[in-house]
Amino acid sequence: MNTSTAKPVVLLRPAPQRRDRIFTPQALAALHELFTVVDLEDTPGDEMFDRHLPEAFAIIGQPDLGAERLAKARKLKALINVEGNFFPNVDYAAAFSRGVRVLGCGSAYSQAVAEYSLGLAIDLARGISNQDGAMRAGSEKYVSESNTDAVLLHRATVGILGYGNLGRSLHRLLQPFHNTVRIYDPWLPPAVIEDTGGIAAGLEETLSSSQFVYVLATATADSAHLLDGPALDLLQQGARLVLVSRAAVVDYDALLDRLVAGRFLAAIDVWPLEPVPHDSPFRGLPNVVLSPHRAGGITQAFHSIGEMVVDDLTLMARGLAPVRLQAAAPELVGRYRNKPVT
Incomplete structure (x- = not known):
């Protein structure tokens, strides 16, 4: 050559x-x-x-x-x-x-991941894929009977963990929903977050005060298992957790325990082991929207x-x-x- x-x-x-x-x-x-x-x-x-x-x-x-x-x-x-x-x-x-x-x-993926994250949150709020599965199985319920645990994303309290390309792109998409948005990112001074209309908050406040929590943090030595058992216990009963960032940020054993107990709902796009084993207990949980790591790869x-x-x-x-x-x-x-x- x-x-x-x-x-x-x-x-x-x-x-x-x-x-x-x-x-x-x-x-x-x-x-x-x-x-x-x-x-x-x-x-x-x-x-x-x-x-x-x-x-x-x-x-x-x-x-x-x-x-x-x-x-x-x-x-x-x-x-x-x-x-x-x-x-x-x-x-x-x-x-x-x-x-x-x-x-x-990384910025090439930000819009795709943000749109997917928003879609997952709306699914968790309204049970779209859950009811699709129910209809396919012939066990659907109609009108208000199928909406007993449905909530609005509009004016909900939102927490964003990580405010890099993904977090900022998602925040822009959330503007029409008029949310109160708390943002946890220890690499940013509060003024940077506040200038975008968010509330700079610690991890505990962000988790405990938010009905919807988006996990968009990158994987570092400091963020490994950032969401461990005690952190997950801070989530509100019935909260919606959207995981589209790095699997290393979450303790999946602790997450599974709390999902089995029905503490909150989750949409999960990243996994510690991919492909996810066919016998993974996550596959059988009704309060989880499953996604095979496809948020950004379009x-x-x-x-x-x-x-x-x-x-x-x-x-x-x-x-x-x-x-x-x-x-x-x-x-x-x-x-x-x-x-x-x-």
Whole structure:
């Protein structure tokens, strides 16, 4: 593969994503027109990657990049994660010290996840999928008799755990519902939250004061099992819990115990083990809306990743700063404890 052209070299190894899932034919053509693309999606091993690494202007994907390997990437300007999670397989301090921009595509999923979260909350409020199942089984009840535990999302108290891309996108969608929204995010000063119309609150207040709770927090060493048994016990009787963020944030054994006891209702899109075992007790609970990790992974979101990559690499090749991808913060990126979504 000849990379002697004057065009900047881009190494494409998008795993666990796939090239054709995130790049439309038009976006991929634009990438090839502007850059010398070394496509390694179907190239096993590291020989080709390491051969072209010293020439690379950017890497699309997140292969293992320790300090020694990064030292060989003398021309590298950008490491672009196209999966949505920053993994602990990169020496981020070394990357930043060499002036490499670490960029992520998490914002591409935010609207899709926000809309799905809102849909799950409305389902929990009105029992839509529950009554669909009842009708299919021939056990439905009609009119008010099927609405004994239904509630309105309108003017309900809402809690949001985590106020990054997902939390902010959801908050915007909730505006027509005129909710009182409490937000727990220890990485943000209260003023940032209050400027968006939310109420900055601690974890206990957010959980105990909210009829609807959305879990949108990222996985870090500090947030592991943030929702353990005592935290879940703070939820109101009959509360609606929407889990669309990282499974590591929740103690699923404690969650199961409280759902079996009928303490509250839950919609769950992320699981500690995926696929969920066929004999999982969660499958048989009537107060749970089950979802197989599908909130963000829609075609429009995937295609927006490729478009963001092309746009920002084009800017960087012109000596300008990226504007569409999200720059990782040196102080935070090493704290994430994310696993690839397969």
